[in-house]
Amino acid sequence: MRVPLSWLREYVDVDLSPEALAERLTLLGMEVKGIERRGDDWRDVVVGELLAVEPHPNADRLSLTRVRVDGGGGVLSIVCGATNIAPGQRVPVALPGAMLPGERRIERTTKMGVVSEGMLCSGDELRLTTDAEGILILPAGTPLGARLADVYGDVVLDVDVKPNRGDALSLLGLAREVAAATGAMVRWPAIDVAESGDEAASHLVVEVEDPALCPRFVGRWMDGVAIGPSPLDVQLRLMAAGMRPISNVVDASNYVMLELGKPIHTFDAAAVAGGRLIVRHARAGERLETLDHVVRELTTDTLLIADRTGPLAIAGVMGGAASEVGEGTTAIVIESAIFDPVSIRRTGQRYGLRSEASLRFEKGQEHRLARLGADRTAQLIAAWAGGRVARGVVDTDPVEPPPRRVPFRPSRVGRLLGVDVTADEQQALLARVGIATEGAVAGDLVPIARSSDLMALDAVSAAAALVAIVPGHRRDIAIETDLIEEVARVRGYETIPGERPASSMPGYRPDPRRGLDDLRELLAGRGLDEVVTHALIGPEDHGRLGLAADDPATIRVANPVSLEHSQLRRSLLPGLLRVLIENEHQRRHDVALFEVGSIHRFRDGAPVESLVLGILLAGDWVPGAWDQAARGAEMADVVGLLAWLVDRAGAGRLVAETTASLPTVEHPGRTALLRLVSSGAEVGRAGELDPRLLAAVDARASRAAFATVDVAALLGAVPAVRRLVPLARVPAVERDLAVVVGDDVPAGAVEAVIRDAAGPMLRDVRLFDRYRGAPLGAEESSLAYRLRLQAGRTLTDAEIEAIVAGVVTALGERLGARLRS
Amino acid sequence: MDLASVSADLAALRQRALAAVADADDLKELEAAETAFVGRKQGALTAVLRGIGALPAEDRPRVGAIANEVREAVEEAIAERRARLAAIALEVRLAAERVDVTLPGRPLRRGSLHPLVETTREIARIFGQFGFVVYESPEVETDSLNFQALNIPADHPARDLWDTLYVDAPTNDGDRLLLRTHTSPGQMRVMRQTRPPIRALLPGRCFRHEAVDASHGFEFFQVEGLMVDEGTTMAHLRGLLDEFAHALFGAGRPTRFRPGYYPFTEPSVAFDIQCVVCDGGGCPACGRSGWMTILGAGMVHPVVLRNGGIDPEVYQGFAFGMGIDRIAMLRYGINDIRYFLENDARFLEQF
Numbered sequence A: 001m002r003v004p005l006s007w008l009r010e011y012v013d014v015d016l017s018p019e020a021l022a023e024r025l026t027l028l029g030m031e032v033k034g035i036e037r038r039g040d041d042w043r044d045v046v047v048g049e050l051l052a053v054e055p056h057p058n059a060d061r062l063s064l065t066r067v068r069v070d071g072g073g074g075v076l077s078i079v080c081g082a083t084n085i086a087p088g089q090r091v092p093v094a095l096p097g098a099m100l101p102g103e104r105r106i107e108r109t110t111k112m113g114v115v116s117e118g119m120l121c122s123g124d125e126l127r128l129t130t131d132a133e134g135i136l137i138l139p140a141g142t143p144l145g146a147r148l149a150d151v152y153g154d155v156v157l158d159v160d161v162k163p164n165r166g167d168a169l170s171l172l173g174l175a176r177e178v179a180a181a182t183g184a185m186v187r188w189p190a191i192d193v194a195e196s197g198d199e200a201a202s203h204l205v206v207e208v209e210d211p212a213l214c215p216r217f218v219g220r221w222m223d224g225v226a227i228g229p230s231p232l233d234v235q236l237r238l239m240a241a242g243m244r245p246i247s248n249v250v251d252a253s254n255y256v257m258l259e260l261g262k263p264i265h266t267f268d269a270a271a272v273a274g275g276r277l278i279v280r281h282a283r284a285g286e287r288l289e290t291l292d293h294v295v296r297e298l299t300t301d302t303l304l305i306a307d308r309t310g311p312l313a314i315a316g317v318m319g320g321a322a323s324e325v326g327e328g329t330t331a332i333v334i335e336s337a338i339f340d341p342v343s344i345r346r347t348g349q350r351y352g353l354r355s356e357a358s359l360r361f362e363k364g365q366e367h368r369l370a371r372l373g374a375d376r377t378a379q380l381i382a383a384w385a386g387g388r389v390a391r392g393v394v395d396t397d398p399v400e401p402p403p404r405r406v407p408f409r410p411s412r413v414g415r416l417l418g419v420d421v422t423a424d425e426q427q428a429l430l431a432r433v434g435i436a437t438e439g440a441v442a443g444d445l446v447p448i449a450r451s452s453d454l455m456a457l458d459a460v461s462a463a464a465a466l467v468a469i470v471p472g473h474r475r476d477i478a479i480e481t482d483l484i485e486e487v488a489r490v491r492g493y494e495t496i497p498g499e500r501p502a503s504s505m506p507g508y509r510p511d512p513r514r515g516l517d518d519l520r521e522l523l524a525g526r527g528l529d530e531v532v533t534h535a536l537i538g539p540e541d542h543g544r545l546g547l548a549a550d551d552p553a554t555i556r557v558a559n560p561v562s563l564e565h566s567q568l569r570r571s572l573l574p575g576l577l578r579v580l581i582e583n584e585h586q587r588r589h590d591v592a593l594f595e596v597g598s599i600h601r602f603r604d605g606a607p608v609e610s611l612v613l614g615i616l617l618a619g620d621w622v623p624g625a626w627d628q629a630a631r632g633a634e635m636a637d638v639v640g641l642l643a644w645l646v647d648r649a650g651a652g653r654l655v656a657e658t659t660a661s662l663p664t665v666e667h668p669g670r671t672a673l674l675r676l677v678s679s680g681a682e683v684g685r686a687g688e689l690d691p692r693l694l695a696a697v698d699a700r701a702s703r704a705a706f707a708t709v710d711v712a713a714l715l716g717a718v719p720a721v722r723r724l725v726p727l728a729r730v731p732a733v734e735r736d737l738a739v740v741v742g743d744d745v746p747a748g749a750v751e752a753v754i755r756d757a758a759g760p761m762l763r764d765v766r767l768f769d770r771y772r773g774a775p776l777g778a779e780e781s782s783l784a785y786r787l788r789l790q791a792g793r794t795l796t797d798a799e800i801e802a803i804v805a806g807v808v809t810a811l812g813e814r815l816g817a818r819l820r821s
Numbered sequence B: 001m002d003l004a005s006v007s008a009d010l011a012a013l014r015q016r017a018l019a020a021v022a023d024a025d026d027l028k029e030l031e032a033a034e035t036a037f038v039g040r041k042q043g044a045l046t047a048v049l050r051g052i053g054a055l056p057a058e059d060r061p062r063v064g065a066i067a068n069e070v071r072e073a074v075e076e077a078i079a080e081r082r083a084r085l086a087a088i089a090l091e092v093r094l095a096a097e098r099v100d101v102t103l104p105g106r107p108l109r110r111g112s113l114h115p116l117v118e119t120t121r122e123i124a125r126i127f128g129q130f131g132f133v134v135y136e137s138p139e140v141e142t143d144s145l146n147f148q149a150l151n152i153p154a155d156h157p158a159r160d161l162w163d164t165l166y167v168d169a170p171t172n173d174g175d176r177l178l179l180r181t182h183t184s185p186g187q188m189r190v191m192r193q194t195r196p197p198i199r200a201l202l203p204g205r206c207f208r209h210e211a212v213d214a215s216h217g218f219e220f221f222q223v224e225g226l227m228v229d230e231g232t233t234m235a236h237l238r239g240l241l242d243e244f245a246h247a248l249f250g251a252g253r254p255t256r257f258r259p260g261y262y263p264f265t266e267p268s269v270a271f272d273i274q275c276v277v278c279d280g281g282g283c284p285a286c287g288r289s290g291w292m293t294i295l296g297a298g299m300v301h302p303v304v305l306r307n308g309g310i311d312p313e314v315y316q317g318f319a320f321g322m323g324i325d326r327i328a329m330l331r332y333g334i335n336d337i338r339y340f341l342e343n344d345a346r347f348l349e350q351f
């Protein structure tokens, strides 16, 4: 809410500087987001008087004016293109050297052969009004020669009014808050309407079909109105408050909305058939052209203001074009109604029409404002547009409801805030925001969590309890805690001292991120960069992974910010690839990335979230140096990295198994399934990406190694407690073994057979050489393993030879392997 | 063969052997000399000693003594020569190994940890000292947990505070799936799975339907804190937040406690620290106010306690929520939130 201080001061005295006032309001919960000084960007703009307006000697469309710009004899010659000027008018004059908004500098110039000593300004050039055509004509009494900033400058506070405080979305509402902060008095405007002639009821009938959706409708009727612009100071106020001046009648309703917080609608009475307004739901098939000249199909849950011929306005949201007050209007109907907040909110959302008016209706309206708003609007229209206000009002619910009574226990204030505030002080604090208090009696019901969650006071507690009598505008105060907050707010949160809690501690709970953080530290220590990428990716990203745009397991956003961020990721790969490409654009081609993040999918209609580790290596993995050749990342790098990671994390040994690759995503010959030996669980996949995928995302790299690991499966295999294997006293024995196998035998199978056949004495087995070529067959390779054998005692040569022989036999029988001679 | 000729032979042998040892230029030559003169099997000295049997018995000890003396002398010379050769070899090796010590070392990949995750960890470490334990909660939530249980009914004006991304899926008993707009639904999950005393911390990724600019994204990260006990007060909230702010932004930094608004807390709090850019003097970063809001907080609303199965007449507590992105931006002097998810190598390698 934009609050021009000159306007605010009509309702409350403010002795503070704008900055000090802003701080006081902020500390009261009315946060001031900004302070704007209107007129700060005018320099050397003064009030002048037109002495003469004559045709320009060399240009038909220009005038040559003579302008007096001070009380003495200073007179300037200024060339002007506007046609709304006449001698005797007071106008804003930009002197030579002046500065206007937008850093616009005004100089003495020559226009069509005539010297112009400055410029006459339009409202638009000064950013005061929206009129760019004519010169801004100032009221006759504007002091001649004054700096315009001294007359029309203003300070505007931008106040962030929270959604629960609809009552503060008005100058009077904020004046009440200023008064609470400073102790000043609030001055209401004198609202009185000079009525004459016949009764409003003889011109206007209002019929409300569903009073729950329109609890009160106050109508007034006027005729003899002359539509025209509002007085200048009114236009300036509306502009400063962020509203566009339109006409005296429309401006009056906006003025009342800003002043009282009461949205008002005016109809051209000639467009209301039979003078009969009906508040009802739209009927199927009805349509309405709204003020923005859009013809809208109305849904049957839309609340309308209609006449017997059809819809006139969407209640509380937007008027209709046909009944709009315009140039030819002479008689008007003023609508000052209260609507059901939920109905207004839904309607505004349905039609995409959220206005200043509907925002106020959504937050609820004080009952008495309906009448006050109607009266104030009629008063202002009569003053600005003339005309006659018919006697009386049409009012569907003139009886004001009694103020809400909220019993509360002052002892709860200290208990919740941690600072003692006596009941007397609480009463005084509440009085500053207009909340009166009186003693409670046994049986009074304290609303605890909601207004229907009631706890009866017994005689003892009632003696110490109070009842708050809440003024109608404070619709946010309904339960005991609301009053505690009010006490704290008015007293000032800064009066609450900081204390360290001394209460009891919760029991131990392992940090769920601990194992995860270990993995992150390990990977970063190995030289990988951790990244965080979007959880929302696009159908194109998923499409490249072979997932159809309408794959039923994909979780889609119904109202995405954009198509490329419309689906929850089912893999980390698209995000990692995006990072690769972005960095390639920066000529950073060597990337080693990891991300730990959630992937999502539907399973049996329910969302399932799993935590995944993703790794992407592209470009050089071993960096090049002056005596070291760079080496690009390959599958074996990522497999080795993961085996190390899994081992270090405590999950034991990891094996890579052959698997069918995902077509066009994973390299058909370089993709493995990863399995934990200890748990037997599949934990992920690793290998290289299909070059077609890299090409599809326009990566420069033609090779990239990747891995995806299920973090829960990995960390689940880490034992809670590690147990030491006793160290043998005697050294281990090493034996080398080279076997020749056909290409159909994977090395993983050879190692598995060795481990199985060697038995418990085998501590470690390592492939240290792999050879292909003569004298081996074309589809054969020789694999050389180093076996490390260990027992609690010295192994004899015979025992060792028996183990090796057993391994050789098993390799021969199970895999057709032979010893390399 | 007599004593005199054997003695002369030994003397000559000694001279030749010492000369050969002295002439040996490397270990190989030295070993050859050793074998040739004092070798156990084919050495010249051994050959001489084999001939001792031909001498008269009374001369044998005398010759034996001379021969031992020769052996010792030669072996001593060999040992000396060996040491000398080793010293020379070491000198040669060291001279040959001289390098330009100012050459750069062999590079290792640097590696880095992402500032958002590390800031989350730092926040958890600080609150961990005060007994807060970490819980996790899902990114896909229900309307009922994300909003309704937190005292934000459908069609409540406060819903405007959160522009929600909804999941395209049929509603389940009117309960819509959505991407959580804040970590606050985690409060409800914690209250429903544990009893007071509660000190919980809930970090996580959140989503809002927002246009992206230097300070907003449609994905961002939050940490939620929740403490519930019989006597947990707003003064405790203030005290703990002060500790937190001082831990993260320096011990002397002033803080400010002022009214805020959240439907799920009452009283609600906005917590400010003195601007880290201008130290309170006023600058564009703080809107010239000298203060920066770093988190929202408040005493848990009694409706929220009730919805969490906790009796608000017995227990009370506070909750707070902060944007990790914002904290990390202030902490590291990052001026554009988009850097976090762009993962530019030039950004990452600074962490």
Ligand SMILES: [Zn+2]
Pocket: B275, B276, B277, B278, B279, B280, B281, B282, B283, B284, B285, B286, B287, B288, B290, B291
């Ligand atoms: Zn600052």
